[in-house]
Amino acid sequence: MAGPGWGPPRLDGFILTERLGSGTYATVYKAYAKKDTREVVAIKCVAKKSLNKASVENLLTEIEILKGIRHPHIVQLKDFQWDSDNIYLIMEFCAGGDLSRFIHTRRILPEKVARVFMQHALQFLHERSISHLDLKPQNILLSSLEKPHLKLADFGFAQHMSPWDEKHVLRGSPLYMAPEMVCQRQYDARVDLWSVGVILYEALFGQPPFASRSFTELEEKIRSNRVIELPLRPPLSRDCRDLLQRLLERDPSRRISFEDFFAHPWVDLEHMPSGESLARATALVVQAVKKDQDGDAAAALSLYCQALDFFVPALHYEVDAQRKEAIKAKVGQYVSRAEELKVIVSSSNQALLRQGTSARDLLREMARDKPRLLAALEVASAATAKEEEAGGEQDALGLYQHGLGELLVLLAAEPPGRRRELLHTEVQNLMARAEYLKEQVKMRESRWAAETLDKEGLSESVRSSCTLQ
Template identity: 70%
Template sequence: MAAGFAPPKLRDFILTEKLGSGTYATVYKAFRKTDSREAVAVKVVSKKSLNKSSMENLLTEIEILKTVRHPHIVQLKDFQWDSDNIYLILEWCSGGDLSHFIRNCRILPERVARRCLQQIACSLQFLHEKNISHLDLKPQNILLSGNVLKLADFGFAQYMSPWDEQQALRGSPLYMAPEIVCRRYYDARVDLWSVGVILYEALFGRAPFASRSFAELEEKIRSEKPIELPSGARVSRDCRDLLLRLLERDPDRRITFDEFFLHPFVDLEHMPSAESLGKAKALVLQAVQKDQDGERSAALSLYCSALEHFVPAIHYETDRQKKEALRQKVNQYVSRAEELKALVRSDNKNSFEEARSTRNILIEMSRDQPRLLAALEVASTAVAQEESGAEDYDTLDLYQQSLGELLLALAAESQGRRRELLHSEMRETQTDESLKKDAAAESVRSSCCLQ
C-alpha cells in the first residue's frame, strides 16, 4: 500500500496510524468500536501480494497463533477477510520493539539483558514443547508491553521437530544461522543461534557479523575464525559461556534446547513471574523460623534463597505503591541476612584455619592429579581474594568453579585418607560458596533500587 493511502475499512475497528510494512503486510494501530475502545494491532495482508508459498506461511501463522496462549507471545485475538485483504487482529504492545529499546540504550547492562533473555527463553520453551520453531527471531520481532517482552511475527514459523530438516531460506540475514546462510539443511536449532545474536547485540550494541551486504555477511559466517567477544567486554563467566555456545557455527556443537533452558545464566527458576512472590514468601517464612530456632547458617541460606525470588518479584510488580512496600520489606530481610552473615562468619572463624590446614595437606597429597590440584589452587585463590576484600561475585565465581571440579574428583576417589579430606574440603567450599551467595544481599540492595 502506498504511503499516502488511507488505511482500509474494517468492521468493528477503526484503523489509525501505520506502524510498519513489509512485502506482504502492513500493520496498523486500531481501536475497537465499543465503549472500551480497546487498542489492538491489525496486520493487513493484501491477497494480491500472496503467492503459493506466502499463502501457506500465512495460514500456518494463523493456525499457530490460534492455538498458543502464553504471557510472552503476542496474542491473536481474531482474524477476518474481505475481497482484498486478510486481517489479523493482534494484541497491542505499547512499548515498541526490542530493537528500538536497544538503540535507545545503546547497550543493555547484563542484568537487563538477562531479564530480556529469560522472557525470550520462556516463550521458546513453550514453543519447543509444541514442536514449533519461530525461524525469524530478531529484536524487531520482540515487542514490549510495559516491562514484558512478547514474541511476535510468526510469518516464517513452522511445526518442526528438532530433527525435521528444511532448506528454504527463512528469516533475516543478520540473525540467520550459518546453516541457513550457507544454504545447507537446517533444523530447529537455528532459533538458538538467533537468540545468541540477539543477546550479543543487546550487550554490545551490534550484531556479531554486522555487514554492509549479504555477500560480506556470508563471507564472515563461512570463515573458520572462532567468534570472539569485543575486546574489553566485561560480562560474567556464565554469560560468556552461554554466548559462545549459542554462537557455535556447527549446529552439532551448538548448545541444545534442553541445555539452554537449564543454563545458569538463563536461570528460568528465578525469572520474574506471577509465582515469584509466592516462592519468596514461602522461603522467608522458613528462614524466620530457623532464625528463631537459633539455626543461623540454615536461616542465612534460606534468606538468601528468598531474596533470589524477591528481586524478580519486585521487577514483576507493576503497582508503584506495592512495589515500594515490597522494596522496604526486602531491605529488612537484607539487613537481617547481613547480621546473620557476620554471626556465621564469627562461628566459622575457628574452623577457617582448620580448613586452610586441611587444604594444604590435600594439595600435598594431590601432586599426582593435576586437575584436582588445579581445583584446590582455585579454592585457595578464592580464599585469598576473599581475605583481600575482592568483589563478591568474582570470588563466588572461583568458589563455584572449584566446587564443580571437586565434585568430579570426589566421585572418582576410592576409599582412603584423601577421600576423607576431599569430603571435608567439599563441605568447607560449599559453606564458603553459600556465604558468597549471601553477599548477593549487597547486590540485592542495589538491584532493588534499579528495578
C-alpha cells in the same frame, strides 16, 4: 482498495490510522474499534494480488499458529477478516514499538534487562514444538514504554518442527539467521537458539556480531569458520559470556540445547517475576525465621538469601503501589537481619578457614608424589587468598569450583587411609566456603536490586532494568 500512496484501506468496524510498518507482503496499521470501547488494535493488511504460493502458506501458518496461542509474551491474534482486495489480521496493539528501536535509542542494554527479553515465550513455543525461524529484534514488541512486557510477533515463517524434518528453504532475516540455514544444510529448531544469541549479542554490545556493509560481506562472515569473539566492553558476568558463546556455536550439534538453555544459570527462569514470586519468598522466610530461632545462623542466612531472590521479582511483578511499599518494608527488615547473621556466620567461617588451611598444609606434605593433587591444592589456596581481597568473591568462587572439580575426581580414586580422610575433609571445607560465598554474592545482588527499586529519580535506563519483564 486504496493504493500505497492513498492511505490505509477501509475495514468495517475499525478506523485505520497511521502505518506502523511494512514487510514483504503485508502492511501494519494502528486502528481503533468503532464500538463503544474504542479499543486500539494493530491490523496487518495483506493485499491478495501480492500473494504467491509461498506467501499464502506463510499467512495461513501465521493464522493457524496464532489462533491456537494465548500467552502473555506472545502477540494475540484477536480476529481475521477478508474482502475482495485484502486479508486482515486483527492483532493486539503494542504501544512500545519493537526491541530494535528500544536497543538503538539506548545504544546498549544492561545485562539485567537483556536477560528477560523472551525466555517465557521461547519456552512456551518449544514445549509445543513450534519453531519461529525468523527471530529478530523487529519481531519482538514492547507492550508499552512505561512498563514494557516483551511480546513475540510475526509468525509468518513459523513451523511445527519435528527432529526428522529436512528443510532446505531459506527463511528469516540473514543477519539473525543460523549458518546452517544460510548454507542450505539440514536444520531444525536449534536455529532459533542461534538467533537468540545474535539478538542477545546486539542488545549487550549495540550491534549484531555480523554487522556488514553488504550482503556479500554478511554471507562471507556467516559462512566463515572463525570463532565469534566477544568484546571485552562492556564487562559481562561469567555466566552471560558462557551462554552467549554456547548460543553462537556455528555447529548446531555443538550448540546449546533448549533444555540446557532454559536450565542455564544466566537465564534463571525460576526467578522470573510472576504471580508466585511473593508466595515462594514468604514460604522461605517462614523457614528462615524458624532456623534463626533454633540458633542455626548459617541455615537461616541461606534461607533469607533464597527468599530475597524471590522478593525482588515479586517487587517487579507487583503493580499496586501500597502493596509494593509493604513488600519493600519487609525486604528491608529481612536484609538487616541477614546482615546481622552474615557477621555471625563470617566469624565461624573464618575459624573454618584457619582450620582448613592447617589441614591443607598437612595434606600438601602427604601429596608430594601426586602433582595433580598438589596443583588442585594450589588452586584452593589461590581461592582462599582471593576471597580475602576486597571485591574478590566472584573470582574466588570460580577458583573454588575449579579446585573442587579436580579434587572430587582425585577423591574418588584415592585408596582408604589418612590421606583420603584429609582429602575428604578438604573437599567438605571447600564446599562450605563455596556455598558461603554464593550466599554472599546472591545477598549483595538482591540487596542492590531491592535498593535500586527503592531509589527516587532513577535514570531511564535503570528504570527500564527495574520494570522490563
